[in-house]
Amino acid sequence: MREHASVLHLDLDAFFASVEQRDKPSLRGKPVVVGGVGGRGVVSTASYEARRYGVRSAMSTREARARCPHAAFLSGRFHAYREASRAVMELLRSVSPLVEPLSLDEAFVDLEHAGLPDLEVGTVTGLAEELRERVAAVTGGLTASVGLGTSKFIAKVASDLDKPDGLVVVAPGTERDLLRPMHVTVIPGVGPATAERLRRAGIHTVADLERVGLDELVQLVGRAHGHGLHELARAHDDRPVVPEREAKSVSVEGTYDTDLADRRLMEHLLTRQAGEVAARLRKSGLSGRTVSIKVRLHDFTTLSRSTTLPSPTDQTATISRLARRLLADLDTSGGVRLLGVGVSGLADWVQEDLFGETAEEQEPLPEVDLPTDRLRGWSPGMDVVHAEMGRGWVWGSGRGVVTVRFETAQTPPGPVRSYRADDPCLTAWQPAPLPEDAAPPAPG
Numbered sequence: 001m002r003e004h005a006s007v008l009h010l011d012l013d014a015f016f017a018s019v020e021q022r023d024k025p026s027l028r029g030k031p032v033v034v035g036g037v038g039g040r041g042v043v044s045t046a047s048y049e050a051r052r053y054g055v056r057s058a059m060s061t062r063e064a065r066a067r068c069p070h071a072a073f074l075s076g077r078f079h080a081y082r083e084a085s086r087a088v089m090e091l092l093r094s095v096s097p098l099v100e101p102l103s104l105d106e107a108f109v110d111l112e113h114a115g116l117p118d119l120e121v122g123t124v125t126g127l128a129e130e131l132r133e134r135v136a137a138v139t140g141g142l143t144a145s146v147g148l149g150t151s152k153f154i155a156k157v158a159s160d161l162d163k164p165d166g167l168v169v170v171a172p173g174t175e176r177d178l179l180r181p182m183h184v185t186v187i188p189g190v191g192p193a194t195a196e197r198l199r200r201a202g203i204h205t206v207a208d209l210e211r212v213g214l215d216e217l218v219q220l221v222g223r224a225h226g227h228g229l230h231e232l233a234r235a236h237d238d239r240p241v242v243p244e245r246e247a248k249s250v251s252v253e254g255t256y257d258t259d260l261a262d263r264r265l266m267e268h269l270l271t272r273q274a275g276e277v278a279a280r281l282r283k284s285g286l287s288g289r290t291v292s293i294k295v296r297l298h299d300f301t302t303l304s305r306s307t308t309l310p311s312p313t314d315q316t317a318t319i320s321r322l323a324r325r326l327l328a329d330l331d332t333s334g335g336v337r338l339l340g341v342g343v344s345g346l347a348d349w350v351q352e353d354l355f356g357e358t359a360e361e362q363e364p365l366p367e368v369d370l371p372t373d374r375l376r377g378w379s380p381g382m383d384v385v386h387a388e389m390g391r392g393w394v395w396g397s398g399r400g401v402v403t404v405r406f407e408t409a410q411t412p413p414g415p416v417r418s419y420r421a422d423d424p425c426l427t428a429w430q431p432a433p434l435p436e437d438a439a440p441p442a443p444g
């Protein structure tokens with residue numbers, strides 16, 4: 001156990017929905033639901049205004065619409081989420097070299113390496129306050145909840161205690177008092193099944209759990225889990241903050257604000273990504289045996305598929321052929337919003353390629369337009385630009401008509417206009433691609 005509350009956990013509040021409210025002034029203070037907007041869609045993030053109506057992540061969009069019919073249901077703009085996430089992670093890395101991102105909107109930071117004069121509660125609290133202000137500054141006003149504690153477990157519990165826009169510091173020595181009244185599900189790894197098993201044994205709170213001996217716990221939930229629970233119930237958690245390490249895989253992925261439905265376009269994108277992966281492998285003198293693809297469907301479910309070669313490769317033709325074959329087995333008829341290719345199982349040498357290609361083959365790529373609104377219509381929330389009215393976002397569409405609200409993060413709430421869906425003056429707006437668009441994380 002650490003002596004000081006030097007583990008910081010930062011969690012952006014209602015992240016996707018907050019980015020939408022930032023960029024769409026008319027939605028500020030209103031219920032916003034980001035997720036799959038189709039019949040089988042699920043909620044990814046609900047704004048706090050929508051949560052008041054009982055809308056939650058992972059709920060079906062159908063149920064969310066029933067609970068909060070007046071919410072804005074948006075299909076998500078990953079370019080904006082990635083950009084905000086990148087700015088926050090960069091800020092955190094300027095504070096300490098030990099930053100462990102957990103997702104786009106969450107990370108641990110180890111303050112033992114932040115160059116602070118000391119790690120007393122007052123000092124780390126001051127740093128956290130300043131960090132929260134800087135998060136708002138670099139993201140154009142997003143709020144973050146921050147927790148500080150003597151371990152990852154405690155820091156994460158702390159950041160959750162005063163959401164949104166909160167800061168909780170658990171003073172060293174008070175961890176067990178904090179945990180005792182909490183339900184056992186506060187412990188990482190205690191899901192519904194374990195909680196139910198514990199409940200049947202009369203164990204509800206962490207205090208109940210603390211009174212159970214190790215042997216009994218192992219009998220209840222198994223050896224590996226039992227040991228972990230025994231430790232965590234006592235707030236014992238030594239897990240280090242682990243920064244993104246040297247790549248164990250090389251991958252490239254792209255997110256699309258408009259669902260891709262055209263198979264040929266998807267294959268084209270996969271082939272191009274395979275080329276980038278292969279080039280990076282060769283540049284680092286690496287090769288890998290396992291080729292994976294990652295596909296996020298229009299309803300936000302994410303699928304990964306992989307296949308393993310008998311020997312490592314760094315060849316575009318091989319990687320792209322396998323990637324396309326993996327894609328062929330997936331049902332993407334409802335549309336796709338993320339595609340990625342990765343190679344893992346890396347070796348720092350290349351063996352004879354499975355398919356016998358010795359020189360890099362350049363497959364001719366079919367000329368295909370990049371994703372535009374024409375591929376799958378106008379999705380709610382997407383960025384558009386009108387020749388005369390300028391930038392706006394799709395408020396709704398149907399029956400050959402698209403309705404746009406003309407406003408951006410920098411404008412007041414703007415006017416609403418409707419157009420024919422094929423109006424040549426109206427086009428999808430895409431940000432200039434960032435170099436980071438080709439960065440990890442790995443598929444899977």
Ligand SMILES: [Mg+2]
Pocket residue numbers: 011012013014015105106
């Ligand atoms: Mg969050």
